[in-house]
Amino acid sequence: MKKITGTEKTFKQLLQNTKYSIHYYQREYAWQYKQVQELIDDLTDEFLNWYDPAHERKDVAQYGVYFMGSVVLAGRENAIIDGQQRLSSLSLLLIYLRRRLLDMDMTIATVDQMIFSESFGTASFNISVEDREPCLRALNDGKDFDPEGYGESVKNLYARYQDICDLFPEEIDDAALPYFADWLTEKVYFIEIVTETEQDAHKVFVSMNDRGLSLTSAEMLKGYLLSEVADDQRREKLNDAWKAKMLALKELGKSEEEDCIKAWLRAKYAESIRENKKGATPEDFDLIGGSFHKWVRDEHARLGLNSSDDFDRFIEEFCKFADIYIRLKHWEWEFSEKQPYLYYNAALSFTLQSQLCLAPIRVEDIGETIERKILLVSRFIDIFIYTRAVNYRSMDYSTIKYAMFQLTKRIRNLDVDELAAQLDKEVDDLGMSIEDAWGDFRLNFYTKKYIRHMLARITDFVERGCDQPGHYLEYVAQKSKRPFEVEHIITDHYEWYQDEYGSREEFDATRNRPGNLLLLDKSTNASINDDRYSQKLPVYGSEKGNVLSAALVSASYRHNPRFLKFMEETGFEFKPYETFSRDEIAERSELVKSLALALWTPDFVKLARIGD
Numbered sequence: 001m002k003k004i005t006g007t008e009k010t011f012k013q014l015l016q017n018t019k020y021s022i023h024y025y026q027r028e029y030a031w032q033y034k035q036v037q038e039l040i041d042d043l044t045d046e047f048l049n050w051y052d053p054a055h056e057r058k059d060v061a062q063y064g065v066y067f068m069g070s071v072v073l074a075g076r077e078n079a080i081i082d083g084q085q086r087l088s089s090l091s092l093l094l095i096y097l098r099r100r101l102l103d104m105d106m107t108i109a110t111v112d113q114m115i116f117s118e119s120f121g122t123a124s125f126n127i128s129v130e131d132r133e134p135c136l137r138a139l140n141d142g143k144d145f146d147p148e149g150y151g152e153s154v155k156n157l158y159a160r161y162q163d164i165c166d167l168f169p170e171e172i173d174d175a176a177l178p179y180f181a182d183w184l185t186e187k188v189y190f191i192e193i194v195t196e197t198e199q200d201a202h203k204v205f206v207s208m209n210d211r212g213l214s215l216t217s218a219e220m221l222k223g224y225l226l227s228e229v230a231d232d233q234r235r236e237k238l239n240d241a242w243k244a245k246m247l248a249l250k251e252l253g254k255s256e257e258e259d260c261i262k263a264w265l266r267a268k269y270a271e272s273i274r275e276n277k278k279g280a281t282p283e284d285f286d287l288i289g290g291s292f293h294k295w296v297r298d299e300h301a302r303l304g305l306n307s308s309d310d311f312d313r314f315i316e317e318f319c320k321f322a323d324i325y326i327r328l329k330h331w332e333w334e335f336s337e338k339q340p341y342l343y344y345n346a347a348l349s350f351t352l353q354s355q356l357c358l359a360p361i362r363v364e365d366i367g368e369t370i371e372r373k374i375l376l377v378s379r380f381i382d383i384f385i386y387t388r389a390v391n392y393r394s395m396d397y398s399t400i401k402y403a404m405f406q407l408t409k410r411i412r413n414l415d416v417d418e419l420a421a422q423l424d425k426e427v428d429d430l431g432m433s434i435e436d437a438w439g440d441f442r443l444n445f446y447t448k449k450y451i452r453h454m455l456a457r458i459t460d461f462v463e464r465g466c467d468q469p470g471h472y473l474e475y476v477a478q479k480s481k482r483p484f485e486v487e488h489i490i491t492d493h494y495e496w497y498q499d500e501y502g503s504r505e506e507f508d509a510t511r512n513r514p515g516n517l518l519l520l521d522k523s524t525n526a527s528i529n530d531d532r533y534s535q536k537l538p539v540y541g542s543e544k545g546n547v548l549s550a551a552l553v554s555a556s557y558r559h560n561p562r563f564l565k566f567m568e569e570t571g572f573e574f575k576p577y578e579t580f581s582r583d584e585i586a587e588r589s590e591l592v593k594s595l596a597l598a599l600w601t602p603d604f605v606k607l608a609r610i611g612d
Contacts, residue, residue, distance in 0.1 A: 031085050098140065101181070169399055266285055356404060
């Protein structure tokens with residue numbers, strides 16, 4: 001191996017006006033929601049520990065630093081051998097910051113120069129991969145982009161950018177954003193390792209990752225717990241049980257065994273969480289998120305771990321909750337009529353679901369009791385998500401984790417009836433409702449995801465009410481040959497409607513009301529995207545539409561006894577429209593509201609009694 005250099009560099013020093021390549025045989029960009037969530041949480045939490053609204057921007061120079069690890073580079077091409085996932089994700093974060101700053105009529109030259117720069121008269125992205133350029137260019141320019149037909153890396157880049165938009169915390173508002181951009185570029189550090197040849201870079205990479213196997217926090221926890229069990233035979237049986245659970249959890253996916261332990265400890269034992277203010281110290285919730293084995297050892301007395309029998313009981317308890325966690329994950333990933341809300345919530349990336357669902361379950365609970373508690377908690381989460389969405393309240397992890405942790409403690413170990421009553425109270429205590437906020441609810445960048453899922457749920461609900469198969473899974477499928485999109489009934493041609501609307505802003509606000517929205521598959525949507533309402537009606541009433549689009553067409557009310565029976569039994573005021581203007585949109589929005597209330601009005605007492 002030839003010369004190797006290692007240099008400490010800030011994020012700015014690493015990326016500003018510097019070009020990097022990623023060779024075609026390198027791994028695809030593969031990060032998922034979970035990895036981006038951890039990155040955003042770690043960075044923003046660290047920044048918020050230092051930020052004070054009373055500070056001036058120059059005070060950021062005194063903030064603490066954050067170490068992002070090493071990157072391994074090779075040759076004259078600056079090929080990234082190790083660090084692609086982090087650098088690509090951080091580049092997406094820079095693009096997000098740039099777009100936010102532009103919305104504020106502000107630019108930070110450093111941020112721009114870290115994203116793209118000019119070389120030989122041509123501007124290009126600093127991390128340059130040809131097939132990713134169209135996606136990154138669209139995101140950087142604030143334009144729409146369709147990742148369909150592109151490879152894995154492009155699809156993941158596009159999806160992770162949407163995740164960053166969802167995850168970025170409200171606490172870093174427009175006033176704080178330039179401070180965060182300065183801190184990210186100047187106070188986040190790397191170790192840059194550069195080799196002369198690519199072969200040497202790969203040797204460094206292998207050496208860094210394959211020399212020995214560091215014990216995970218889960219393995220260290222197991223070692224500690226088992227070491228405190230006095231009886232050799234009992235210790236051996238517990239070791240076998242632990243290993244079996246770890247194997248089953250690993251089969252779920254990468255790091256699921258550690259995620260399970262974190263969810264269990266937070267659900268059943270954590271008592272405190274760090275406050276969102278400068279200088280606040282990590283508490284139980286936060287410490288469990290890191291080296292939870294150390295937290296258990298430090299807190300063993302508070303956890304009741306004082307004798308060999310206590311450690312035996314603790315391991316047995318974990319094994320039971322691991323089984324429940326595995327069932328939760330399967331219900332999140334595969335739709336079940338028995339536990340539908342778990343799937344609905346996971347589809348909207350609610351990552352604290354396992355913790356909340358485990359909280360009320362007691363060690364002595366069995367079968368039906370466990371399932372009722374899970375059903376009740378997941379139903380509350382379902383109502384919580386849509387209530388916040390309609391009220392334009394953020395669902396990002398850093399914003400809700402404090403409230404969800406406090407809820408975890410309030411529902412811990414409750415019986416079924418107590419849990420139902422407490423969740424009813426929790427809805428009341430939210431101090432907001434779908435009905436009260438509905439008049440201001442619109443489709444926009446933040447609500448788009450929630451409205452798409454809301455329309456899928458409502459359409460499925462009406463289909464089932466008419467004794468038809470529900471198509472919810474098709475409506476929300478991410479990887480589909482026939483993906484569904486939100487369709488505006490009134491086309492985006494303000495010039496057609498100027499006599500009816502006083503301004504473009506008024507037209508856009510009305511056009512984005514729920515009563516003007518449907519779900520149609522992408523190809524159908526594209527084919528009628530520029531048509532007038534009268535031209536769309538035949539499509540809405542055809543097999544290319546669905547029960548909600550067909551309800552706009554008068555022919556759908558003839559010879560359709562199931563639909564008419566559904567209307568009669570439920571009182572939903574469906575009606576056809578020959579024309580569709582402001583008044584019709586308002587009327588149909590009220591219909592959609594009544595359907596939404598039917599789906600998201602609390603029913604905990606009823607659910608608690610299912611099967612009785």
